[in-house]
Amino acid sequence: MLIMTDIVKELRAGATISDVLRVQQSYHEQRRWGTDNLFDGRRLSRPAPGDKAALWHASRAELTTQPAGIRLAVDGVKLAGEIRESNPLGADVLHIAAAWSARYWLEEEAHHEVAFGRLMEMAGIDPIDEGEVIEHRGPFPTDNYARVCILQACVEIEACVSYGWQSRTTKDGLVRDVFHTVMKDEVQHRQYFASFAKALVESGVYPIKDVLSMAYTWVRPDGGETFGSARDAQTEREGFVNWWERTRTAEEEFGLGDEALHEGSVHAKKLTSVFALVREVTGIHTQSYEDLKRAYFASLRTNDVDRIRSAVRNGAAREAALAR
């Protein structure tokens, strides 16, 4: 077994927290790689402006996974304690999610931070100064745990798609290998976050709406999180950094072009990946922003998955009829 995608089913079948953590440990050990081995005497051959821009962003984005992991580790155990008597199954799920965040996610993300930081400096970009590092370590506020899992899954999707695009388009072998190696980790992380969110809904800790609200917030065309710094209106953050709100666009130094952010295949892939995430976590099939919006609004009236599915289907049918 690689990743337990149905944690509640396993727990109900008799698995313990320790059983699940051993599966996590095993998969972590199978997938480990080292930055020293990856770099091993290699040099950058032709870092293009696009490579440098991608490294400038990735090395900063990865700094924020440390406070994100600490939030999930600490808040998970705390909430598990609060619901232990009322919902022991949900408490077990939270312990599992918290342990994975504390052990494997944080450890694996450290590789990403170091790999991108080293490569960025090899490309001739100044190291990130201490003040900026400390700023990116600012603690994230406590939030609804299911929403945070979906947020992190969406962030992993952003990373997967962006790193995948960079590894495919670069002409430098080392840039390609580093982005591709990290991307493979991020794919797994997205899967873990999806499994935790699904388990939190199935165990009754959170309603479906908390999954859908975050997915909707991520992709909505007018002001969605995926548009990051390109949004007209920005909320000022106090004490923490959402890296996607710091994205530099083409006219700035180390800026990313629209094709790497919000246009074409990259943007389309991000959207379809979020729809797939929603399906995995809730069992509700959405294929467009309009479907997701209908699902979200329906979930504010009911937590019945069949009624939410029906609202999505009926809405799509009405739209098709109007278009005829």
Added chain:
Amino acid sequence: MLTELRTNIARRLGLPQEEVFDGRPLSAVLVASPHAINSIDLLDAFAGGLADVGVDDDVELPTMTLDHTAEDVVTALGKQLATTSS
């Protein structure tokens, strides 16, 4: 309809309507609400209000930051509804 919308938004935030719509910024509404903790809870309240009134297919929630007021959001929704019903 907007009156009903305000009533439902306030109910979902767990606050009296006059407190939500007294011109304070949404950041202050968050502080006052007994269960809303961040902008996603505000989104739930506004979206839920639209769903309660049954006009969620007719409008898009406007982009809002915590500097806006609840009335700003309802006004923007009202403009959209006026357009769709005309």
